[in-house]
Every structure is written in structure tokens, then in C-alpha cells.
Amino acid sequence: DTAVSQTPKYLVTQMGNDKSIKCEQNLGHDTMYWYKQDSKKFLKIMFSYNNKELIINETVPNRFSPKSPDKAHLNLHINSLELGDSAVYFCASSQGGGGALQTQYFGPGTRLLVL
Amino acid sequence: AQSVTQLGSHVSVSEGALVLLRCNYSSSVPPYLFWYVQYPNQGLQLLLKYTTGATLVKGINGFEAEFKKSETSFHLTKPSAHMSDAAEYFCAVSANTGFQKLVFGTGTRLLVSP
Numbered sequence: 001d002t003a004v005s006q007t008p009k010y011l012v013t014q015m016g017n018d019k020s021i022k023c024e025q026n027l028g029h030d031t032m033y034w035y036k037q038d039s040k041k042f043l044k045i046m047f048s049y050n051n052k053e054l055i056i057n058e059t060v061p062n063r064f065s066p067k068s069p070d071k072a073h074l075n076l077h078i079n080s081l082e083l084g085d086s087a088v089y090f091c092a093s094s095q096g097g098g099g100a101l102q103t104q105y106f107g108p109g110t111r112l113l114v115l
Numbered sequence: 116a117q118s119v120t121q122l123g124s125h126v127s128v129s130e131g132a133l134v135l136l137r138c139n140y141s142s143s144v145p146p147y148l149f150w151y152v153q154y155p156n157q158g159l160q161l162l163l164k165y166t167t168g169a170t171l172v173k174g175i176n177g178f179e180a181e182f183k184k185s186e187t188s189f190h191l192t193k194p195s196a197h198m199s200d201a202a203e204y205f206c207a208v209s210a211n212t213g214f215q216k217l218v219f220g221t222g223t224r225l226l227v228s229p
Contacts, residue, residue, distance in 0.1 A: 004158070041203060043159075043219040055214055090158055097214070101147070101166055104217065106158035 003027050004107035006091050012113045013081055020077045021110045023091030031055075032074035033092040033104065034066060043090070049074055050097050078112075086114045117142045117208040121220035129228050134178075134193040136223045138206035141187065148189040149207040149217065150180055159205065165189060166211070176200070201227045
């Protein structure tokens with residue numbers, strides 16, 4: 001059973017399009033995260049939700065909008081895609097309120113290529 | 116604010132040799148420190164973490180790391196490399212209070228040759 005799953009695994013699209021990436025976790029965790037890994041492998045947090053409430057919102061263009069329909073799902077919608085959005089996007093989850101002691105479990109990533 | 120510096124974007128070792136991956140951190144508060152591993156085309160997996168207590172931390176797959184406050188370091192070691200250890204390794208730091216915002220280093224690719 002996959003603990004943290006993401007769909008799609010690969011996404012190739014044109015500049016200007018709107019796309020969504022979905023994440024689901026079956027670990028019963030209360031906190032979920034989105035990370036972006038660029039072409040140089042640099043990994044940076046974008047958002048974090050705890051029980052469907054936004055708790056971390058880094059400096060991310062407002063073209064990126066996370067949505068959490070329930071605590072097991074955290075989707076990422078991206079409007080007006082740009083070349084610079086090409087990256088691998090990772091979803092993660094952790095127990096409790098996202099406190100520092102909790103281990104984050106990562107999904108396999110979604111590889112987004114904007115042409 | 117926290118930050119992490121990983122020295123060496125690539126480290127090459129022979130199978131059976133010692134693995135040493137370097138990580139130095141900066142933190143304005145007592146840190147929690149982590150090592151994650153990323154195998155090709157996979158997500159990150161936690162290897163080990165330091166929170167409080169014993170400064171030598173043992174993780175999975177025979178890896179360990181030592182927290183040295185005086186040197187602001189958290190280097191990752193393994194006595195004997197296996198081919199299966201070839202992967203990208205990320206050091207990360209977070210504050211020890213509040214929400215866990217992991218700040219990652221730029222990663223070190225470990226290459227293991229026969």
C-alpha cells in the first residue's frame with residue numbers, strides 16, 4: 001500500500017495552461033506539505049496544511065493555489081504555467097500538528113515540464 | 116532562521132570504503148537535524164534525525180550521524196559502502212519549536228564503484 005501517492009507522475013504541458021497535481025495519504029496524518037525541487041535538486045517548501053487549514057505559505061506566486069478537501073488530500077493547482085515552473089513537486093505528510101519532532105513522509109514526486 | 120550547507124555536490128567511493136557526507140548548519144535556535152535519502156525517481160526517505168539527547172544518532176541501512184554543536188556540523192557516515200547506497204542525500208534543519216518547516220541543503224550525490 002502506497003503511503004503518500006501523487007498523480008500524475010509526469011506532466012508535460014504548454015506555457016499558459018492551467019494544471020493540477022493531486023496528493024493523497026493513507027497514513028492518517030493531520031499535516032500535509034508541498035515541496036518544489038528544481039533542476040539543481042534544491043528542495044524548498046511551498047505550503048503546509050494542518051487539518052485542512054493553511055499553516056505555512058512560503059513566498060510562492062499566487063498562480064499556485066493549494067486546496068485541501070479533507071485531511072487525507074492536498075491538491076496543487078497552478079494557473080498560467082511558466083517555463084520556470086518546470087520542476088519536481090513533492091507532497092509529504094506528518095502526524096499531529098506538524099510539530100518539529102514529527103517525521104515527514106514523502107510521495108514519489110510529480111515531474112512537471114512546461115514547454 | 117535556519118540554513119544548511121552540504122560540502123561537495125558529488126562524493127565517489129569504492130564499495131566497502133567509508134562513506135562521509137558533510138553537513139554544516141546555521142540556526143538561531145537549537146536545531147533539529149535530519150538526513151534524507153532520495154533514490155532515482157523516488158521521493159525522499161528519512162535516514163535519521165537528531166532532536167535531543169545522544170549526539171550520535173543511528174539510522175537505517177547502517178548510517179549514523181553525529182551532532183557537534185561546537186562545529187555546527189551533522190556529518191553522515193557509514194563504515195562500508197554498498198552499491199545500493201548510491202543515491203542523493205539531503206541534510207535538513209528545522210527549529211525545535213513551532214511548525215516543522217524543513218530547510219534542505221542542496222544535496223550530495225553518492226557514487227559507489229565496484
